[in-house]
Amino acid sequence: MLKHNRALLPAIGAATLLATLLGAPANAAETGHGPGDSGNGGGAMTFNQPKHQAHSNAAPMQCKEMTVDGGFETPKLGKGDDYMQFDEDDVPGWRTDDPDGKIEIWGGSMGVTPRFGKQFAEINATGSYNSIYQDIKTKPNTKIYWSFWIRARDSSDGKDVDATSIHFSKTPKNDTSINGLQGQFAYSNSSDDVRWKRLYGWYKTGPSQTSTRVTLTADDSASTDAGYGNLVDGLTITEAPNCM
Template sequence: MTTPPTVPLRVALVNGSFEQPTVANFEILPDASQTQAPKFVPGWRTTASDHMIELWRSGFNGVPAAEGAQFAELNANQVATLYQDLPTTPGSTLYWRLYHRGRLGQDTMALDIGSPGAPVEQRRFTDGNTAWGYYTGTYTVPAGQTVTRFAFRSVSAAGGNRGIGNFLDGVFFGTAPLVELTKSAIPVGPLEVGDVITYRITARNEGGGAAENLVLTTTSRRARRTSPDPCASSRVRTRARRPTNRATTRRISTRRRTGSSSTWATARPPYRAAACPAPRPCRRAPRWSTGWSSTGPPAARRSATPPPPPTRTGSATPRNR
């Protein structure tokens, strides 16, 4: 038996698309550290001394969201860094993606990833206020780093005020999708005539990213069994009908369903075991009582002997001619 490889910790940002809490037009709300507040932004924190984050509703001031119905502005009242700290496995590969847009013109921000005490700049993004820019990348967790900070830092903004601008949306940082499958068949064991076989597959995404446009394929084989008939020299072969070798496929979409599971049957309609045919009559039974017979088996014909002539008993008087 081999030891399965170690699965890295599942890593995924909380509220990456800034959909929570719901705002009407725009609101400046406390960050995730202010849990005593009646309304705060889950997942995200800021280095601003007032702990405030600014959220916009899609369409406010003519700016549409890149994903979902809401997005965030990097700075609310102060120039600060927006971040999340996540537990990570050293040596694992993490994936990131994001949308960035300027507010009054060309805005620039930096992406910093690393240990909470010393994150390292990974890339800078500059975009205008007419369209969202989309970016992706990867990050390998260095040895000994069990907590990783994923942060956005304002570099410059149109108009000279770094506290205004740098819109963010559709942010992801975490491990790749990891779909685990379990398969079962009911009933288990020998099949009887009329049994209904039900196959079920459960798919569960244990990874950080959404498993989108996932296609699962399962193949079932035919089962055969043999049973003897009354003649010792021949057998009757019967088959238990199961799904054929043609693969049964299902397409599912598990976007935003990290950690969720789906279950479905793969054999439809139910397959039933075929009835065994009636045993064939034995064709090697002897069909004669006395004398030679051409219908007997060759072995019987070779071993048989002619019956003796009938024996006469008593006396007989000669007939006068």
């Protein structure tokens, strides 16, 4: 997923500071150590449209995608299928806390065009307030840069707004909850049913953190129907900010 936007992702401090500087909601939460400490930290920003930044003469870092199937292009929907609920074992890289173990993938025939490719996912498959997540290999004490897009599902005559969050934490060894260590960095933002909205930022791993869990959670949905809301597409994570 390293083809979305070529805008650089500046690592310029904590999420609250970034939100203040850019006029975004200051609702990012850092529940581990701050960015200036020896532990984990992160920052987040949000734009409805890609942000263009000045050209840099610095040599580009090698681009390597750290996620698996961040665009939800696999498995492919069958001909004529508007959407499909797949068993989590059939979706590369991803897992879920959906009560039926399902991950719902959409095509572009239900009134929403994918932000990238031909498919995207709805976090709520059969339940509400659900999460989808995957574990990625990381280097200790290293910043990684993330980006993904969110959109609300059109489920009423009026404007619908959903809230979606991203969480990062060290991969739990004895998994008792979806976020493991309750998320050493978490950021939540809202989206409407008119356009895709981009969230992006950075996260710093801690000592000995060779595996990191990234989780996308449906915090709130405009619909009262279980299984409705929180569309996501184009998750990409890389060590190189110039690759986003």
